[in-house]
Amino acid sequence: VSGPDAEALLEYLSVARVGGNQPVGKGVYTHFLDETGGVHSDLTVVRLGTESYRVICGGDTGHRDYVWMTRMAEARGLGRVHFEDRTDQLATLGLWGPEARQTLQALADDPEELSDERFPFATAREIRVHGLPVWAFRISYVGEQGWELYVPFSYGLGLWDALYEQGVTPVGIETYANSRRLEKSLRLQNVDLLTEYNLYEAGLARPKVKAADFHGKAAYLEQRERDGQPAYLCTMTLRENVDAAGVARYPVGQWPILDPETGDVLVDSTGRRSYTSSVVYGPSVGEIIALGYLPAAYAREGDTVTMEYFGEHYPLRIEAVGYRALYDPDNERPRS
Known part of the structure; x- marks a missing residue:
């Protein structure tokens, strides 16, 4: 832009x-x-x-x-702005994990420029990897240090091959966009983040409101002044996962969240029904982790609610109300 x-x-x-x-x-x-x-x-x-x-x-x-x-x-009459969609021009690789820096340093033309002091979190610049220009953005979606690496498609395979030769493990979206992000309590747009819910309910409100006007600011300020929100996005863990036939189940997707006493679906004061917005097994913590918006009266850490999964009921313990990681492997700040 x-x-x-x-x-x-x-x-x-x-x-x-x-x-x-x-x-x-x-x-x-x-x-x-x-x-x-x-x-x-x-x-x-x-x-x-x-x-x-x-x-x-x-x-x-x-x-x-x-x-x-x-x-x-x-x-808004802002005619002096140009948009260029780079989706079909840039390949992107996420290089993340405890050995991300040393792995990239082994390939970089100037390894020292990747140090924490010279390349701090949330900064981006062009580096050279085996002479190839790579736009590196130090940010992570898995809770550990690393970079998003952007290159023209013509360089993408060469970059991947070089990283693979360094011992990088190829993983797909189920790892970085589900299991690892849920261990870090990171939210996903169109799943955990929706127009039906606001940033205060999602646990992503900023500590200060910028002075400049922005779209939705009036509503944002009104939400900020409330004594409490109708619902809160909670991180929960499944306490039992064995079904009636004795089979261990590992749910993914959206499932109703119920009152454990009545068996009714939880509904907040605005009429929104509770469900698991995300759920997946987190291998680092050895738990099945779920995110979901709970009415304020039910959003209490340590309490238990019920998830209905293919007609059977499973207990969910509320581990965190708002943002709090279950697994924080290092000091990298999350996107949220």
Whole structure:
């Protein structure tokens, strides 16, 4: 997103401050809200220059966010902004884990530039790997240190081969976007983050509200002034997972959350029904982890609710109300 109006547009759309005195190469995790304060988008904005930004969206939200930005620019009369969809031009690899830095240093033309002091968290810059230009963004979606590595598609296979030769383990979306992120209590747009819920309910509200206006700010401020929210996103663990036939079950997907006494689906004061927005086995903690919005009266750490899974009932213990990781392997800050 570039041009004289790029900063004005992204500042208006973003809850966080992405422009102003943010330095080139600084990445900011932020959200776009709808007019009711619901979470429309969950993304990262990196300043590339005085009038240019890279907007990094989730794998299934890019086109929707692109349309949202273009429509908002038109609605606000911001005609001096240019959008370029790079989805079909850039390959991306996530290099994450306790040995991410030493693995990349073994391939980098200048290994020392990848040190924690010279390449801090949430910054991005171009590096060279075996002479190839790689745009490296130090951020992680699995709770451990690492980088997102962006290269033209023509370089993608070469970069992958070099990393694989260093012993990198290939994993898919079930690992980084489900099991590891749930151990870190990270949220996923269109699953845990929805326009039906606000950032305070999701545990992602920022400590301060920026002075500049942004879309949905009035609703966001009203939500901030409440004594409490109707519901809260909770991290839970499944305490038993053996079904009536004695088979161990490992659920994924969305399942109703019930009152353990009555067996009724939990419903908050606005009429929203509770369900597991995410659920998966977390290998680091040895637990089946679930996220779900619970009515305020039920959102109490240590209490138990019930999950219905294919007609059978399983106990869920509430481990955290709002954001708190069950497994925090190092000091890297999460996206949230």
